[in-house]
Amino acid sequence: MTRPEPMQxxxxxxxxxxxxxxxxxxxxxxxxxxxxxxxxxxxxxxTVRAIAGRAGVDAAMVNHWFGGKxxxxxxxxxxxVDPTALVxxxxxxxxxxxxxxxxxxxxxxxDASRGxxxxxxxxxxSSHEASARMMREFITRVLFGRLARQLEIDQPDLRAALxxxxxxxxxxxxxxxxxxxxxSADPDTLAAAIGPTLQRYITGEL
Amino acid sequence: MTRPEPMQxxxxxxxxxxxxxxxxxxxxxxxxxxxxxxxxxxxxxxTVRAIAGRAGVDAAMVNHWFGGKxxxxxxxxxxxVDPTALVxxxxxxxxxxxxxxxxxxxxxxxDASRGxxxxxxxxxxSSHEASARMMREFITRVLFGRLARQLEIDQPDLRAALxxxxxxxxxxxxxxxxxxxxxSADPDTLAAAIGPTLQRYITGEL
Numbered sequence: 510m511t512r513p514e515p516m517q518x519x520x521x522x523x524x525x526x527x528x529x530x531x532x533x534x535x536x537x538x539x540x541x542x543x544x545x546x547x548x549x550x551x552x553x554x555x556t557v558r559a560i561a562g563r564a565g566v567d568a569a570m571v572n573h574w575f576g577g578k579x580x581x582x583x584x585x586x587x588x589x590v591d592p593t594a595l596v597x598x599x600x601x602x603x604x605x606x607x608x609x610x611x612x613x614x615x616x617x618x619x620d621a622s623r624g625x626x627x628x629x630x631x632x633x634x635s636s637h638e639a640s641a642r643m644m645r646e647f648i649t650r651v652l653f654g655r656l657a658r659q660l661e662i663d664q665p666d667l668r669a670a671l672x673x674x675x676x677x678x679x680x681x682x683x684x685x686x687x688x689x690x691x692x693s694a695d696p697d698t699l700a701a702a703i704g705p706t707l708q709r710y711i712t713g714e715l
Numbered sequence: 716m717t718r719p720e721p722m723q724x725x726x727x728x729x730x731x732x733x734x735x736x737x738x739x740x741x742x743x744x745x746x747x748x749x750x751x752x753x754x755x756x757x758x759x760x761x762t763v764r765a766i767a768g769r770a771g772v773d774a775a776m777v778n779h780w781f782g783g784k785x786x787x788x789x790x791x792x793x794x795x796v797d798p799t800a801l802v803x804x805x806x807x808x809x810x811x812x813x814x815x816x817x818x819x820x821x822x823x824x825x826d827a828s829r830g831x832x833x834x835x836x837x838x839x840x841s842s843h844e845a846s847a848r849m850m851r852e853f854i855t856r857v858l859f860g861r862l863a864r865q866l867e868i869d870q871p872d873l874r875a876a877l878x879x880x881x882x883x884x885x886x887x888x889x890x891x892x893x894x895x896x897x898x899s900a901d902p903d904t905l906a907a908a909i910g911p912t913l914q915r916y917i918t919g920e921l
Contacts, residue, residue, distance in 0.1 A: 632841035635834055635891050645892045670888055670897035671908055677892070678884020682876055685841050686851045686883070691876035702877055702921045706912045715908045 536574045538564040543585040548639040552582060552646035579651050586643055587626045590618050596655045604660070604712060609704030615676060616683075616696045624684025631685055648673040656711070664715060671710040679703060742780045744770040749791040754845040758788060758852035785857050792849055793832045796824050802861045810866075810918060815910030821882055822889075822902045830890025837891055854879040862917070870921060877916040885909060 542564035546555045557578050561568040575581035580591045599610055619627055633640035648654075653672045657665030679699070682688040691699065748770035752761045763784050767774040781787035786797045805816055825833055839846035854860075859878045863871030885905070888894040897905065 628841055631887075632838065635838035635841060641892050645894050648888075648892070648894060667896050667900070667904075667908070670894045673892075673894055674884040674888040674897060674909070675881055675912070676884070677887045678880040678882070681837075681883045681887065682854075682880040686847050686854070686879075688851050688854060688876045688879055690873050691880060694873070698873075702873070702916070703880070705915070706881070709911070710908070 532574075535564070535566050535570050538566060539570060539574060539581065540585055543581050547582060547585055547643060551642055552578075552650050557581075579655075582643075582647065582651060586630065586647060588618075588647070589622070589626065592647075592651045593655070596652065596659065600656065600659055606704070606708075607711060608706065608708030609700040611672075611676070611707050612679070612700040612703050613696050615679070616699065619680060619684065620696070624680060627680050627684055631681065648677075660711065662711065667715065668710055671715075672707055675703060675706050675710065738780075741770070741772050741776050744772060745776060745780060745787065746791055749787050753788060753791055753849060757848055758784075758856045763787075785861075788849075788853065788857060792836065792853060794824075794853070795828070795832065798853070798857045799861070802858065802865065806862065806865055812910070812914075813917060814912065814914030815906040817878075817882070817913050818885070818906040818909050819902055821885070822905065825886060825890065826902070830886065833886050834891055837887065854883075866917070868917065873921065874916050877921075878913055881909060881912050881916065 539560065542560045543555075546560045546563060549555075550559070555578075557568050557571045560581065561571055564570075571577065571581055575584055576591055577593065579593045583590065583592050595614065599607060599614060602610055630640065630644060634644045635641075649666065649669050653669035654665065656672075657669055662668060679691070682691045683699075684692075745766065748766045749761075752766045752769060755761075756765070761784075763774050763777045766787065767777055770776075777783065777787055781790055782797055783799065785799045789796065789798050801820065805813060805820060808816055836846065836850060840850045841847075855872065855875050859875035860871065862878075863875055868874060885897070888897045889905075890898075
């Protein structure tokens, strides 16, 4: 990890300093408020101030517990990783092999829970527009959007959507449809096969 | 189309010869039986004989109405195209540009209904193991499995799963998540961007 103290919503920093029931209440209130405000307003429309206001806590608590709006969004979507730190970490390795590193990192996050949170997100996104919108904005604004901006590449939105298509499709065949051999292949095999696809979507001619 | 008289489940051949209520009953009974037997037994386990038996009709009616087990499976899954004819048609154009032709053909089928049948399949597959199994077997056995067998390539199962991941992911971002610009991009743009991915999954080094 490139940042020693990023928020990991599944393991809140507060826990390391011992049980703090009041803090847990604050964190829980922020998660509830975030889910409501992100659902109503989308990622761009929702402000940290509005979420904190609805939760009845100070806006500084968002940074304290989630490292910022992106981390709060990821936590509200039950994504067990801080997306800002994730993108920084991926880019720290340089452009070469970026596609393979993305595949490995995603599999690392998802395999840990056998894709259980992801299955819920897919189920929800195929039934509710609000969930589809959250997934859409996570991919474009938070994850690949940030990656594209930092790399200063042309056609960032199309590249983000193409990366999203391959990553979401990988998640679908590995965890939801469970298509063999993709469902039980080791990460090395999948990174070698799918990494070059992401590499081309990010850096190649389209 | 390379076969002049393939079954197109959405437009059954019988209709061309005028309304046949009794025939429609037979077709409907076969669809109901097929859904039940494929769900219980999977694609490989289900036999035409067992499905016809459950529907109480002669097994020859499966060929008459659906062109065979693959066509019946596609119709039972509400896929508006005969997969056997589809693969033959795609291969008739040769290896060059096969990836782009696959993207165009899928978009042609799905765009016609704005992905509505597909959204139902995805929703169902993320909630029910039986639906996930049907989707799995459609991709491996019926679609890319047939393609891989006809091309006599190495690692056919892995290649089928990789193609499946990109095609399912394209469907997810275009119709379910509706990620722009993929959701409204013209088929040419998507075929140019995604075609080479499928081409590599089918014919390249993995």
